[in-house]
Amino acid sequence: MASSHYEVADFVYMDSAATQGVRDNWNPKISELCLPKPTKMPKLTKLFTMQEASQHNTKDDCWVVIDGKVYDMTSYLDEHPGGDDVVIAATGKDATEEFEDAGHSRSARELMENFCIGELEVSSSPEFEVTSKKPENGYDKQLGKGYAKEVVNLTKQYWGVPVAIVGISVVVGFLYLRKK
Numbered sequence: 100m101a102s103s104h105y106e107v108a109d110f111v112y113m114d115s116a117a118t119q120g121v122r123d124n125w126n127p128k129i130s131e132l133c134l135p136k137p138t139k140m141p142k143l144t145k146l147f148t149m150q151e152a153s154q155h156n157t158k159d160d161c162w163v164v165i166d167g168k169v170y171d172m173t174s175y176l177d178e179h180p181g182g183d184d185v186v187i188a189a190t191g192k193d194a195t196e197e198f199e200d201a202g203h204s205r206s207a208r209e210l211m212e213n214f215c216i217g218e219l220e221v222s223s224s225p226e227f228e229v230t231s232k233k234p235e236n237g238y239d240k241q242l243g244k245g246y247a248k249e250v251v252n253l254t255k256q257y258w259g260v261p262v263a264i265v266g267i268s269v270v271v272g273f274l275y276l277r278k279k
């Protein structure tokens with residue numbers, strides 16, 4: 100009988116006498132030998148920029164971005180209990196707040212996974228300023244056809260550090276001069 104199970108066993112016999120013990124107790128299932136468990140297969144996620152997602156903003160082609168994921172709602176618009184206009188108005192931006200404000204049920208959240216087509220590229224989130232020219236400093240990340248000015252964000256986040264350094268230097272200098 101030539102089944103895949105026997106073909107694998109024959110291959111072991113051809114190996115060497117050292118495999119004798121292994122061979123005698125050899126009874127693997129073919130699935131255990133060759134194939135990774137399907138649950139461990141990596142999932143490929145398509146990434147979209149906000150620029151790209153925002154081009155799908157009509158009744159016939161409607162994508163929304165909710166919580167970092169991109170949903171193609173075109174086929175569901177007519178059935179959407181909240182209407183199509185609210186959804187179309189929420190295209191081209193992060194619609195998480197609007198989605199949450201509508202108080203969607205658990206079944207709505209399960210249903211929406213059927214429309215997920217990918218994820219948003221992190222560097223394309225709206226807090227990044229988009230410029231068409233590549234800036235010269237090293238902080239900027241590429242974003243679709245433009246460039247995200249991450250330096251704007253870094254400045255916002257770390258402005259306190261230089262201010263603290265300057266403040267401390269002024270106080271120390273002042274005390275030093277007074278002592279003299």
Ligand code: HEM
Nearest residue numbers: 163170180181185186189194197198201203204207210211
């Ligand atoms: C794939 C995405 C979405 C799915 C599957 C979905 C599904 C649903 C469902 C099933 C309901 C009925 C109530 C419930 O079961 O929660 C609903 C209501 C509603 N949805 Fe959505 N929705 C989606 C996206 C959005 C977005 C992006 C917005 C707004 C920008 C929105 C606004 C609303 C509103 C205003 C209601 C009516 C709530 C009410 O009348 O109480 N939905 N949606």
